[in-house]
Amino acid sequence: MKRVSLFKLKLKKRNFHRYIISYLLVFLIPFSIISFIWYQTSTESLNKQIELSTRNYLLQVRSIFYTNFSQLDLLTREVGSNPKITPKMAAHPYYSTEMMKELQRYKITNNVIEEMYLYYDEEPNKLYSSAGSVDFNTFNSFRYQSFDFGSTELSENLKTKVPKFQMIPPLEDRKKIGLLTYTVPLTSADGTHYGAVLYTMKSNNIESILEKSIDQNSGRLFILDADRNVLASSKNTPIPEFFDTEKKIQKSITKNTLKTDYGSIKVDTLEDSDFGLTYVALTNVDEVFKELNRTNRFVLLTVFVVMILGAAIVLFIGRKQYTPIRKLEKLLKSTATDDEAIDNVDSFDHFEYHVSNFLKQNENLHQEIKRQTPYAKEQVLRRLMMGRFNNQEETETLLDSVNLLFFNKGYFVMLIDTKMVNTKTSIQNQEFLMNFLDDISGTGFQAYGSELLSDQAIALLVSMDGSMKQPTIVREIVRKIIVENTVAPIIGVGRVVTELKNINRSYIESLAAIQSVAFTEQKSKVYYYDKISETSDKELGISYPKDEKLKLTQSLLQGDFEIASETIDWLIGIPLNNPLNHEAMKLYGFDLLTTVVNVGMETVGADILLPAEHAANFRNLSELRDSLIQISRQICVAAKSDLKNQESQLQKEIFGYLEQHFASHDITLELLAEEFDVSISYLSRFIKKETGLTFSKYIQELRLEHIKKELIETDKPIKEIILSSGYYDVSNYTRKFKTIVGMTPGQFRSKNR
Numbered sequence: 001m002k003r004v005s006l007f008k009l010k011l012k013k014r015n016f017h018r019y020i021i022s023y024l025l026v027f028l029i030p031f032s033i034i035s036f037i038w039y040q041t042s043t044e045s046l047n048k049q050i051e052l053s054t055r056n057y058l059l060q061v062r063s064i065f066y067t068n069f070s071q072l073d074l075l076t077r078e079v080g081s082n083p084k085i086t087p088k089m090a091a092h093p094y095y096s097t098e099m100m101k102e103l104q105r106y107k108i109t110n111n112v113i114e115e116m117y118l119y120y121d122e123e124p125n126k127l128y129s130s131a132g133s134v135d136f137n138t139f140n141s142f143r144y145q146s147f148d149f150g151s152t153e154l155s156e157n158l159k160t161k162v163p164k165f166q167m168i169p170p171l172e173d174r175k176k177i178g179l180l181t182y183t184v185p186l187t188s189a190d191g192t193h194y195g196a197v198l199y200t201m202k203s204n205n206i207e208s209i210l211e212k213s214i215d216q217n218s219g220r221l222f223i224l225d226a227d228r229n230v231l232a233s234s235k236n237t238p239i240p241e242f243f244d245t246e247k248k249i250q251k252s253i254t255k256n257t258l259k260t261d262y263g264s265i266k267v268d269t270l271e272d273s274d275f276g277l278t279y280v281a282l283t284n285v286d287e288v289f290k291e292l293n294r295t296n297r298f299v300l301l302t303v304f305v306v307m308i309l310g311a312a313i314v315l316f317i318g319r320k321q322y323t324p325i326r327k328l329e330k331l332l333k334s335t336a337t338d339d340e341a342i343d344n345v346d347s348f349d350h351f352e353y354h355v356s357n358f359l360k361q362n363e364n365l366h367q368e369i370k371r372q373t374p375y376a377k378e379q380v381l382r383r384l385m386m387g388r389f390n391n392q393e394e395t396e397t398l399l400d401s402v403n404l405l406f407f408n409k410g411y412f413v414m415l416i417d418t419k420m421v422n423t424k425t426s427i428q429n430q431e432f433l434m435n436f437l438d439d440i441s442g443t444g445f446q447a448y449g450s451e452l453l454s455d456q457a458i459a460l461l462v463s464m465d466g467s468m469k470q471p472t473i474v475r476e477i478v479r480k481i482i483v484e485n486t487v488a489p490i491i492g493v494g495r496v497v498t499e500l501k502n503i504n505r506s507y508i509e510s511l512a513a514i515q516s517v518a519f520t521e522q523k524s525k526v527y528y529y530d531k532i533s534e535t536s537d538k539e540l541g542i543s544y545p546k547d548e549k550l551k552l553t554q555s556l557l558q559g560d561f562e563i564a565s566e567t568i569d570w571l572i573g574i575p576l577n578n579p580l581n582h583e584a585m586k587l588y589g590f591d592l593l594t595t596v597v598n599v600g601m602e603t604v605g606a607d608i609l610l611p612a613e614h615a616a617n618f619r620n621l622s623e624l625r626d627s628l629i630q631i632s633r634q635i636c637v638a639a640k641s642d643l644k645n646q647e648s649q650l651q652k653e654i655f656g657y658l659e660q661h662f663a664s665h666d667i668t669l670e671l672l673a674e675e676f677d678v679s680i681s682y683l684s685r686f687i688k689k690e691t692g693l694t695f696s697k698y699i700q701e702l703r704l705e706h707i708k709k710e711l712i713e714t715d716k717p718i719k720e721i722i723l724s725s726g727y728y729d730v731s732n733y734t735r736k737f738k739t740i741v742g743m744t745p746g747q748f749r750s751k752n753r
Contacts, residue, residue: 028310050266050288054281057213058270061221062279064209068112069182069275073163075106076184076197079118087120087195090128104130112209114202119158120186120195127198144200146170147179157183158196165277167231175238180206180231203236210234218287224249226276243282253280263287377402381450385413385459387504387560395501407446409466410496411503414474415510416458416481417490418451418679436484442476444468451682457514461503470496474526490514491526508558512550549595556599556632559640564632568592572625589624590616596628596635603638650676651690654683662702663726669695703727704740711749718745 079085084102089095107116107130117139118128125135140149147168157164160183169178180201187193210221211234221234228246230239242260243249252258258265263286270279306313380398389395399406416437437449437458444467449460462473474493481489492513494506509529516527529551548567555563575588593615600608608631615627654676661667672695673680684695691698703725710721719730722745727733738744743751 047285050283050285051268054214054219054266054268054283055270057219057221058268058279058281061210061213061223062270062272062277065223065277066272066274068110071110072113072182072199073184075109075116076186079103079106079197080186085118087122090118090120090123090133096133099128100130100132103128112201112205114200117198117200118195119198121159121193124155144168144179146172148174157181158198159193160196161185161193163275165225165231165275167229173238175244177203177207177230177233177236177239179203201232203232206232207234207236214281214283219281219283222280222282224253224278224280226278228253228278231277240282249280253278257285377404377448378450380404381448381459381461382452384500385450385461385504385507386558387501387562389501392501404448405446406463406500407465408463408500410464410470410498411500411506412462412464412470412496413494413503413507413510414447414460414462414477415492415494415507415514416449416460417492417514418457418681436481440477440480442473442480445473445476447477451679451685459507459510463500464496471528478526492516493526493528495530504558504560505563508554508560508563509551511554511558515550515554549592553595553599556596556635557603557639559636559638561633561636564636565629568596568625568628568632572621572628575621585621589618589621593624593628596631600631600635603635608634650678650686654687655690658699658702662699663706663724665726665728667699667726699726704737707737707745708741708748708752711745712752718749721745 082102083089084095085099089099103116103118107113115129115131117134119126120128127134127136127139134143136154140154148171149168157166163182163184166181166183167178168181170176180203182199182201184197184199185193186195186197210223210232214221214234219234222230222243223232225231228249230243230249233239238244240260240262241248242258242265243252252267253269255267258267263284266283266285268281268283271277272279380402381404383389384395389398437447437460440447440449440460444465445462447460447462449458451458460477462477464470464473470493474491478491492510492515494509494513497503497506513527513529548571552564552567552571555561555567571592575585593612597608597612600612611627611631611634615624615631618624618627654672657672657675658667669680669684673683676683678686687693687695687698693701707721707725710716710725711718714721718734722730722733734744737748741748
């Protein structure tokens with residue numbers, strides 16, 4: 001035993017001396033070499049860094065202005081196609097006000113526009129803006145009296161056939177940067193020029209964008225037009241002499257480096273061929289190298305000091321670095337022999353820290369992936385049923401990534417209404433129903449469920465292997481629901497589709513099936529879409545197809561223009577194939593128009609009334625069809641936008657509500673679900689997904705942070721703070737606070753003040 005202990009002691013000392021010597025060698029040899037090489041390479045490295053950073057600055061600036069100028073081109077096209085913005089509207093005493101409002105709406109969409117002016121060839125001495133009309137003299141004398149706008153030059157610019165940039169210099173100093181303008185011509189459908197849009201830019205906004213993109217102490221950015229005129233600069237100071245004329249600019253941008261009175265200037269350029277612009281960055285290399293020279297002197301001094309104190313530093317570091325090796329020896333000895341453990345210690349440094357840290361990170365990552373997988377699965381199912389996937393390869397990749405496995409002989413959607421479930425079951429039963437339907441399978445089918453916010457229902461996407469018919473599968477699933485949940489909900493079933501990419505059709509049909517029985521008193525029945533037509537009403541000798549009209553309504557609400565247009569074609573075809581008298585045809589058309597407009601009022605609002613008014617003047621059903629297609633396209637665009645923003649808006653509203661009412665004694669999950677008209681189970685899972693906490697844990701966290709803030713920032717009594725935060729029992733919460741924070745509220749207040 002003594003020999004073994006003596007050997008270990010000697011081995012530990014040998015290891016320690018080895019570390020000391022190795023640190024000396026590691027310090028002295030590389031440091032000497034690196035000190036020499038550093039000076040030689042620092043200049044080259046800095047030059048490359050300047051070049052790369054300047055290039056990035058230019059790319060960033062070009063991207064920003066390309067986006068803004070492209071948006072101005074788009075605005076011009078919208079102005080040209082807007083029926084509210086025409087020469088006739090401008091001359092009309094009432095509609096000119098509407099035109100001004102439209103111009104104001106366009107103006108605020110771009111943050112670099114100061115004002116936009118409309119010019120029409122038929123009124124050659126007048127400009128229109130959101131503030132009203134103005135003639136050229138007033139424009140030059142009052143609107144922009146500080147800038148050198150010439151009436152003749154202004155008139156010529158407004159008659160340009162191509163977009164044109166121009167910098168209008170200030171009257172006080174023509175060498176300074178003035179007002180940037182962008183003129184875009186207006187052309188009719190046949191290409192005839194009939195006017196232009198003049199955009200004036202906010203010079204301070206443009207200057208601030210350029211300022212953020214370069215170091216102002218050592219550089220400056222310029223924007224040039226195709227004729228090498230300066231349009232904008234990152235500084236509102238006079239342009240340098242070597243860059244103040246077209247010839248000097250052209251000469252400067254052809255060189256990489258300029259020798260000037262200001263020092264050595266590095267020139268970098270970047271072209272924008274789409275707008276005919278050139279972005280130029282001028283960097284004063286001498287200013288940049290001042291910092292390097294100071295660094296060189298500091299490094300030389302540091303080298304001298306380090307050489308003197310090197311031995312002491314190495315000894316100190318060696319002792320510190322030997323501490324984790326002892327821990328590593330214990331770790332290795334627990335899984336290997338003594339000799340193996342000591343060999344490993346000699347080979348690795350900080351091994352325990354890195355391995356432990358890696359394992360901890362890996363475990364956290366695994367838990368996060370495991371937590372997020374169900375939510376990713378729900379998103380894939382929703383997008384699939386909304387018809388958002390058209391690429392088969394992309395669809396299969398996403399399905400594999402979230403472990404969704406489908407049969408390939410047919411697909412359909414069952415929609416389970418949770419409004420009735422909410423009134424008859426507890427929170428636990430609702431959660432159980434969703435968990436039960438999350439992944440359900442049986443003979444001949446495999447189904448996955450997703451809870452839908454907008455429809456307050458659970459959508460079950462069912463795939464078939466071909467061995468069983470749809471009604472048999474539906475009865476089996478309903479039987480499982482009743483056995484496991486004891487409640488028979490209302491269920492709508494869409495028709496079977498053969499391709500998974502068309503599953504949104506079955507989804508819309510299931511919505512239509514649910515809608516068809518929304519006001520009936522039968523609550524434990526399955527409704528098939530293809531049986532809705534059996535209950536159609538008959539008026540004026542023609543059958544009104546309830547199933548297709550419901551399908552049209554749901555396709556519009558879901559923003560599916562393809563299905564909506566197909567359904568309109570089908571509905572219009574019915575009276576065309578069954579000739580009607582003029583009155584019956586009109587009634588049928590008005591009924592169909594009313595169906596579409598009702599949905600439009602929900603999604604688009606009052607803006608749908610104008611096209612609906614035009615559509616109401618149809619002379620035949622073919623003419624009505626064209627109008628309905630146009631109205632449906634407008635509705636579907638708005639509906640898609642609403643669906644995308646709904647969950648984001650709901651998130652803001654829910655968490656905003658919780659932040660305002662977390663201290664209420666009455667705050668419950670049921671109250672919150674009723675407030676936002678969503679199911680309790682969906683709300684519970686939604687909060688868990690967004691915060692990683694249950695509803696009650698999140699409320700406790702909000703209250704705890706509020707109590708901490710009040711303790712630090714106010715002098716209120718502790719009892720009052722706790723009571724105002726939603727707790728009744730002060731003493732009980734005081735013990736809970738100490739358990740969580742590690743000290744009482746009073747101690748916390750004293751420590752943090």
